[in-house]
Amino acid sequence: MAAHNEETDRARRMGAPACPIQSRLFPPMTRRFALFFAAFAALLLAGLLGTTGGSRAAERQILEIASRTGVHVFSVELATTDAERAQGLMYRKSLPDGEGMLFDFDKEQPVAMWMKNTYVSLDMIFIGDDGKISRIAERTTPMSERIVSSGGPVRAVLEVVAGTARKYGIAVGDRVGHPIFSGR
Secondary structure (H helix, E strand, O other): OOOOOHHHHHHHHOOOOOOHHHHHHOOHHHHHHHHHHHHHHHHHHHHHHHOOOOOOOOOEEEEEEEEOOEEEEEEEEEEOOHHHHHHOOOOOOOOOOOEEEEEEEEEEEEEEEOOOOOOOOEEEEEEOOOOEEEEEEOOOOOOOOOOEEEEEEEEEEEEEEOOHHHHHOOOOOOEEEOOOOOOO
């Protein structure tokens, strides 16, 4: 136990640590810098983890497809920027049934997709500005760099796990409901 004296009391009132060794090893400025650096490193790490291709915590939206077998509801991530569309579903190891990614190109245009660095086989559903399905590319080949063309102008592409179109009876001409489409 350290000796208690007037000098120790005066040092404590001035904000010095009770232990003189602590003040020599970790002066107050160094401690503040260490705390700042730790906080900065944590924020930087959180930002880097948020941009990896692994599990993105993107906001999900509801999308509906009306087919001959009924209305089917999907929870989708939106890809609206060039960077988001380029990343797409790359590096994902799985995609649950009922989930997908909606690539919004903002206006109708011919679109080319591929499966580079995509581990999961997908159905690609090409959709016009009015929400009408114009083409479906079923069971695309994982990791392929072969171009999958829209076959004409489309507003968006919905990617869902392979077999979804067949499972739910989704076909060309069916309607997709989502706020980006004019024919909601």
